[in-house]
Amino acid sequence: MAPKLGKRKRVTREELEQPSRSPSPSSDSQESDDEDVQALFRKAFEAKFEPLDIEPVQKKVKQDGIEHKDAEVEDEESDWSGVSSEDEDNNGVEVFDYAANNRQAHEKASKAELRAFMSSKPPTLSSSTPTAKSSATQKPSTTDSSDPTEVEHLKNDLALQNLLRESTLLSTHNPTYSTRATDAPAKPSSISTRHKIADMHMQSLGAKGSAFAQKNMPMSQRKGITAKAKLREDLRRKEAKENGIILERDTKKKKAPSSLAQRRDRGVGGPSVGKFKNGTLTLSKKDVASITRDGGGGGKGKGKKGRR
Amino acid sequence: MSRGSLTSVAVERSATSAAEKVPSPMLNRTFEFNFHILRLVHTRNMADETVQTLLQFSGHRHLTTRLLLSTLTGRPIRISKIRPSSTRPGLTPYETNFIRLLDSVTNGAQIQFSMTGTTLVYRPGLITGCAEGLGAIGGTVRHEIPRECARRGVSWWLIPLAILSPFSKGPVNVTIWGEGCITSSTTHGDISVDSVRTSILPLFRNFGIERNIELRVLKRSFAPSQGKSAGGEVQLVFSHQVRLPKTLHLMNKGRVKRIRGVAYAVGVSGSNNARMIEVARGVLNKFVPDTYIFSDVSPAPLIPTYSKSDPNGKTKGAVGFGLSLVAESSTNCMYSADVASPPLGGITPEDIGKQCAYQLLEKISQGGCVEVTSTETMLLLMAMGSEDVGRLCLGKDVLGTEEVVQLGRDVKVFTGAAWGLRGHSSRDESEEDEIVVSVVGRGVGNVGRKVA
Structure with missing residues (x-):
């Protein structure tokens, strides 16, 4: 409780001096009305503009003291009215109040803060990270606009x-x-084109599939459609190539070779060869061949024939 | 330098069995025997010895720094004249215990002590971390600090371990426990575990090392007085390994924007915490209104007695209270202060709070971007960075301390590159007592990661 003592002491010392020099707002001394009014104004002003107060250092210190005392005296009036009046009467008495703990309310940190600081992780700099982020995002925009x-x-x-x-x-x-490229409108003319463009955009942003794709269809029809689409696409590409038009990149090609060459990623602990199902390891003919023949993979047709 | 009363000549007998990794307290009694040890942990080609010459050092001071540098740079060292004229010559128990810890997180290290323990030859291995099968059980290495090592706080082990961890091959997960494991700050000058967590570990963020780092205080403990034990338990999880730490340029210390702290009481009333906090806040609130000190009250750790008559008997460990404060500047520089009650007690919480607050203010007044307890971490990580010049602004008083000067010399011996020093040419003249240290990175970084 040492700091409290210090504060009180300082206050009381000032209080000792004050009655002679200037009227303090809290003191209920019998002064003239003018000074009372002045004190009231002062109090109101302080209550409003406390942080903005710009005055010489000496005065500020004094005012701080007054404010503290003010608050304290008010508290005391609520709790210890008798003591405070006594204090006013004979200035030599100092009041030590151990029980009062005014700061408790704002002393408590928020729960989030507690969790951030007292967890086992090194405390994160919550206030610093957003600023860093904001500066990072701001930078490119400013350079662009400039x-x-x-x-x-x-x-x-x-x-x-x-x-x-x-x-x-x-x-x-x-x-x-293509022939009217220069005077073509910036926006696509037909509605269906616009819808398709929107659809493409959605897909590029991560939509699962095209909204125009039909879900259920007889297989023969679907096959025919895909075959036709492929044919058309190939034709378009071919023509474009012949005419020297640069088209967008073909994305579909990747899938075919990967499915052929790459094996399914088997989990850890599974058999390296064959299929394990219902407690039995089933080996296909290919697997058996790959084990028994010293060549292994069986990639070469020649060897196969020769051995058999 | 005086030594712990329970210790004898500091040579430890190496247990070659598997039990060595999890030494039982009974086994630790054997440490008191004077045995000459020649310890081959993992056999290693003898060809290496001829290739790399031993770097020579003498004296018992800065032992951890040298061992750390040796492990990081991969250069074998020989330290001679370790307390040759003392009545108890050679390494102290806590020093051998540190070597033991170093051994458990590396693979292929080779450690030799002389007959009297005054000479040590250390050939570093690969920093493997806590891989299963290399001493780790259930993914964690349990490292015991026996009672005779209770002269140092656990931060003496933790800080070097944290510096090693980013350069490990695998994640590091070490639990340090035992009758000599003191989580509070000590009168020896070791900082508390809370300060390690709140002021040292955040520094790794500057080097791009920030993920999956945790320091769990499982049991709090205090420096024990005669006839007592500490019995703390701390777990360091460090799972962010890097190839090379980023090059650091830290020139602007900024202004202190907030102060945080932990007041801890072990086995004593929590009101001690409130009293410490009250006083510390009273001092600091005038400077930084954003001051919060959290309180942590825990019971005294129970330590098994291992007596025949009462096999399940337990005694209470050392008790006390302490305060750890961390000031953070607007540029994320950290300053920390630590004070704890002495083993014999007799100091009021008010005094501890006040002392700690003043200590923090003193640390801040020394200036620089790094305070003295974390300079080793920062400068070593910079020295192990990419082949680029990193800059760090240090206060003159910080740079002039014995540890930092010797660290500079040792870094020069190990890496061949000396630090560059120049005055800080800042706009305002008030910062003239700061010096910019330029450190050239070694550019090798994490050897384990390179191979993998």
Whole structure:
């Protein structure tokens, strides 16, 4: 309780001095009305503008003291009214109040803070991380806005990207697009094209599939459709190549070789060969051959024939 | 330098069995015998010896730093004249215990003591961390600190271990426990576990090492007086290993924006915490209004007695209270202070609180971006970084301490690159008592990661 003692002492010392110099707002001394009013104004002012108070250091210290005392005296009046009045009467008495704990309310840290600091992890700098993030996000935007040519470039880039992406749709739905490239409208004309573009955009943003894809269909029909689509695509690519038009990259090719070459990723602890099911390890002919023959893989047709 | 009363000549007998990894307290009694040991942990080609010459050091001081540098750079060392004229010559129990810890997180290390224990040859191995089968049980290495090592706080083991951890091959997960495991700060100058967690471990973030780092205080304990034991337990989990720590440029110390702290009481009333907090806040609140000190009250640890008459008997460990304060600046520089009640007691919580607050203010007044207890961590990590010059601003008083000066010399011996020092040319003249230390990274970094 040492700091409290210190504070009280300082206050009382000032209090000792005050009656002679200036009226303190808290003291109920019998002064003239003018001074009382002044004190009231002062009190109101302090209550309003306390943090903004800019005054010479000496005065500030004094006022701080007054404020403290003010608050304390008020508290005392609520709890210990008799003592405070006594205090006013004979100035030599100091009041030690061990029980009062005014700071307790804002002393408590929030639960989140407690968790952040007292967990076993090194405390995270909660206040610093957002600032770092915000500065990181702000930086590029400021550089962009500062340079008009950069903005222009970025815009053009975006337009070109869009054009490349949507070229398939535009060429199929608007065959003369390429010849009228200069005066073509920026927005696609037909509604269906616009829907398809939106659909593509959704897919590029991570939609699971196209909204236009039909879900249920007889297999023969689906096969026919995919075959036709593939044929059309191939034809388009071929023509584009012949005419020297650069198309978007073909993405479908990757899948085919990977499924052939790569084996399914088997879990740890499973058999390295064959299928283990219902307590039996089933080996296919291929597996047996790969084990028995010293060659292993059985990749070469020649060897196979020779051995058999 | 005086030594613990229970210890005899500090040579330890190596137990070669598997029980060595989890030594029982009974086994530790055997440490008191004077045995000459020549300890081959894992056999290693003798060809290595001819290739690498031993770096020579003398004296018992800065032992952990040298062992650490040796392990990080992979250079074998020979330390001679370890307390040759003392009545108890050679390594102390806590020093041998540290070597034991080093051995349990590395693979292939080779340690030789001379007959009297005054000479040590250390050939470092690969820092493997806590891989299963290499001393780890259930993914964690349990390292015991016996009673005779109770002169140092557990931070003496933890800080070097934390410096090693980013360069480990696998994750590090070490539980340190035992009758000599003191989690509080000690009169010897070791900081508390809370300070390690709140002021040292956040520094790794500067080097891009920040994920999966934890320091769990499982049992709190205090420096024991005569006839008592500590009995703390701490677990360090360090699972973020890197190839190379990032190059650090820390020139601006900023201004202290907040102060946090932990007041801990073990086996005594929690009101002691409140009293310490009250006083410390009274001092610090004037400077930084954002001051919060958290309170942690725990019962005294129970230590099994292992007596024949009462096989399940337990005694209470040492009790006490202490305070750990951390000031954090606007540029994330940390300053910490630590005071705990002495083993014999007789100091009021008010005094501890006040002392700790003043200590924190003193640390801040020394300036620089790093205070003295964390300089080793920062400078060693910088020295182990990529082949680039990192800069760190230190206060003159911090740089002038014996540990930092000797650290600079040792780093030069091990890596061949000396530090560059120059005055801090700041805009305002008030910061003239700061010095910028330029450290060239070694560019080797984590050998285990490179191979893997």
